Amino acid sequence: MESRVEPEVEDRGEIGREILVTSLVVSLADLSNGAISSTFSLYADRLGASLTLIGFLASCVGLSRTVTGAPTGMVSDRIGRKRFLILGAALFSVAPFFFAITRDPFLLVPIRLLMGFAMVSTFPVGLTYVGELADPVGRGRAIGLCSASMGVGFSTGLYLGGYIAGSLGYEVNFLTASLEGLVAAIIAWRGLKGFRVSGHRQAQRGLLSGFKSLLVNPKIMAAGMAGFFVSLVYSEVLNFFPLYAASVGLSLGVIGAIFAVRTFVSTGVRLPTGLLASRFGSIRFLILSLTLCAAVMFVIPMSSSAYLLTLLLAVEGVGFGIYLTSSSTYVVEVSQSHERGAAMGVSGTFSSLGDTISAFVLGVFADFFGLPSTFVLASALAILGALTVGILSRRGPKTPAF
Numbered sequence: 001m002e003s004r005v006e007p008e009v010e011d012r013g014e015i016g017r018e019i020l021v022t023s024l025v026v027s028l029a030d031l032s033n034g035a036i037s038s039t040f041s042l043y044a045d046r047l048g049a050s051l052t053l054i055g056f057l058a059s060c061v062g063l064s065r066t067v068t069g070a071p072t073g074m075v076s077d078r079i080g081r082k083r084f085l086i087l088g089a090a091l092f093s094v095a096p097f098f099f100a101i102t103r104d105p106f107l108l109v110p111i112r113l114l115m116g117f118a119m120v121s122t123f124p125v126g127l128t129y130v131g132e133l134a135d136p137v138g139r140g141r142a143i144g145l146c147s148a149s150m151g152v153g154f155s156t157g158l159y160l161g162g163y164i165a166g167s168l169g170y171e172v173n174f175l176t177a178s179l180e181g182l183v184a185a186i187i188a189w190r191g192l193k194g195f196r197v198s199g200h201r202q203a204q205r206g207l208l209s210g211f212k213s214l215l216v217n218p219k220i221m222a223a224g225m226a227g228f229f230v231s232l233v234y235s236e237v238l239n240f241f242p243l244y245a246a247s248v249g250l251s252l253g254v255i256g257a258i259f260a261v262r263t264f265v266s267t268g269v270r271l272p273t274g275l276l277a278s279r280f281g282s283i284r285f286l287i288l289s290l291t292l293c294a295a296v297m298f299v300i301p302m303s304s305s306a307y308l309l310t311l312l313l314a315v316e317g318v319g320f321g322i323y324l325t326s327s328s329t330y331v332v333e334v335s336q337s338h339e340r341g342a343a344m345g346v347s348g349t350f351s352s353l354g355d356t357i358s359a360f361v362l363g364v365f366a367d368f369f370g371l372p373s374t375f376v377l378a379s380a381l382a383i384l385g386a387l388t389v390g391i392l393s394r395r396g397p398k399t400p401a402f
Contacts, residue, residue: 015134018133019134019145021188022126023146024187025089025126025184025192027149027152027153028153028181028183029088029092029180029181029184030150030153031154031157032096033092034154034161035096035158035161035164035174035176036095036096037157037158038157039161039170040099041054041058042165043174044057047102047108053105055360056109057108060109060112061116062116062355064114065120065349066349066356068117069345069348070342072084072117072120072124072125073340073344073346073348074345076128077340080194081126081129082194084121084122085188088117089122089184089187089188090181091115091118091121092122092181093182093185095115096174097178098114099111100175100178116352120345123150124344125341126146127146128332130146131143132332139278140277140325141275143328144270144325145271147270147274147324147325151263157177160176161177217334218392218395219330219392219395220334220346221392222388222393223347223389224349225385225389226290226323226389227348229354229386230319230385233293234320235354236374236375237262239362240374244300257310258309258313262313262314262316262317263317266318270321270324270325273321274325282329283330283393285322285323286323286327286393287390290323290382290383290385290386293319294380295379296313296315296319297376298376299312300312301375301376328344362377
């Protein structure tokens with residue numbers, strides 16, 4: 001039996017409005033996130049942080065997400081999604097404010113850890129919420145809309161953050177990001193009703209009820225493994241593609257334009273993926289995303305043309321966009337209503353773990369075997385990921401949703 005909203009809030013108009021407001025909240029939060037992401041390493045460098053410290057600061061977010069992801073989802077099953085959406089959005093106001101007033105680079109460490117908690121309190125919780133509010137037919141569309149909203153917010157934040165920091169200074173950029181987070185928190189507080197789905201009282205009877213079973217649920221692990229291997233590819237693209245592109249003679253402007261194209265197509269594919277995933281099966285799209293990533297990673301080190309590299313990174317962006325929507329849809333489909341937040345948290349933990357370790361592992365591999373070899377390694381890992389996801393998804397009966 002599919003999940004449903006409790007009888008007193010079954011008005012589909014109210015549910016549709018709740019989905020739209022949630023999408024707006026996560027979009028504004030990712031707007032703040034993007035503004036921070038585009039300038040943070042440069043700001044840390046200006047404060048005197050060493051390259052080692054900058055690398056550690058980058059890992060802090062992934063470490064925080066890894067540690068807090070599952071517990072956050074589990075507690076949200078118990079107390080409701082709205083409270084965490086308010087908290088997460090508020091933290092996207094608090095963290096950049098402290099970035100703006102900090103003058104010691106070592107004090108950035110706890111703020112980066114706070115950023116990781118802000119992410120897990122906002123994005124997976126928001127995706128879980130819209131997925132469980134929507135009816136089964138419209139679930140993929142709702143998650144696709146929310147995921148696309150995140151993409152629009154993040155990509156806009158990347159541009160605005162760089163522009164504001166360059167024109168008015170880093171501090172003004174961070175204070176603007178703080179304001180964006182504050183607006184998101186106010187909208188979540190005043191605009192969301194905080195509906196509950198049937199089955200949430202089971203979560204309230206025991207905080208850890210059923211949590212251990214998620215760790216051995218092959219279908220939840222399928223989504224987790226997809227996230228782990230996609231995060232490896234994403235780390236390769238984010239950290240090593242610019243180096244490779246520069247090595248074949250591309251200018252910084254061209255590299256920036258390539259990433260802009262990637263972001264655009266990644267955002268654009270998310271809503272259509274949601275629509276198609278509900279019809280053809282989200283697990284197929286998870287496997288497709290890894291397959292596309294594997295093909296692109298294999299071809300990149302054979303390419304030096306700006307046009308071809310733009311096309312290849314656009315295809316990788318399509319794969320990443322497909323993953324973001326189909327993974328959330330799949331987790332909502334195969335988990336029970338009283339454990340969906342925990343299920344999304346467990347799945348996201350693997351992605352965060354991949355973010356935390358991948359840059360270091362790929363960097364060591366590049367030092368020993370050369371930069372192009374890391375793309376081949378990423379391709380092989382993506383293929384392994386597709387096979388792993390396919391095998392795990394076929395194990396055991398599909399968990400019914402209540």
